């Protein structure tokens with residue numbers, strides 16, 4: 045969301061945006077009452093919605109910071125109603141501020157869409173504490189396995205970036221594993237923490253860096269695991285699994301292994317070795333980039 049009150053500009057990443065009405069064309073989003081940007085959004089009387097594309101995670105992160113001089117670090121231009129419009133986004137909606145409604149610790153800002161522009165691209169999503177892209181579930185569900193493969197290959201074959209392929213496969217494989225995880229009655233965060241702590245003791249910060257989930261989710265997971273007596277804190281703030289925690293982690297590991305074995309059963313052994321080598325190579329390159 046971006047706005048300008050005549051002198052100052054404000055911009056912030058939000059995911060509370062929603063369509064509200066077609067006739068008249070209204071949209072809404074909510075802003076934290078304590079946000080440093082609230083005053084500008086109220087004074088401006090206009091705001092712009094900038095829908096980010098899947099390669100704009102950095103931009104989203106930039107606009108989720110408080111004091112940063114965000115607009116000097118990215119391309120933008122002044123829109124018809126005065127709000128700054130970000131470059132290379134996939135859609136912009138320029139809105140007049142129609143109404144505001146109290147919403148607890150947030151203020152709901154209803155906007156009337158006055159102008160819009162749409163470009164091609166895949167929207168960036170944020171769910172369960174991480175970024176992602178949407179998959180077309182209804183069309184995928186109505187297809188046979190062969191059709192799925194064919195449509196995936198023809199749709200993505202030529203220009204699908206490596207990153208999109210990696211996203212897609214990671215999303216598909218982990219959603220297949222979700223059924224098993226739900227049977228175990230553990231959260232995604234717990235699942236990942238058991239796997240990491242199984243091999244080493246780690247601090248909360250170290251876990252945060254490799255688990256890619258929100259602090260809140262990690263905190264809740266650690267609490268659950270502590271209640272099960274699966275965790276203990278050793279000196280220098282490292283967390284490690286207790287004996288029963290380690291046993292449980294091994295049990296989960298077995299489930300993962302048999303799931304993976306089924307998943308790869310039809311892949312040629314040589315192809316698999318090559319794929320693993322390429323992935324390891326990519327990890328090393330990305331780490332050193």
Ligand SMILES: Cc1cc2nc3c(=O)[nH]c(=O)nc-3n(C[C@H](O)[C@H](O)[C@H](O)COP(=O)(O)O)c2cc1C
Nearest residue numbers: 056057058059060075076079080081108109110170
């Ligand atoms: C993916 C994502 C979604 C967010 N959604 C909202 C939101 O709906 N409303 C909100 O007030 N803040 C939201 N935030 C947080 C704001 O971006 C952040 O608090 C703000 O940019 C910080 O600057 P400020 O406090 O000066 O406004 C979100 C952040 C991210 C990364």
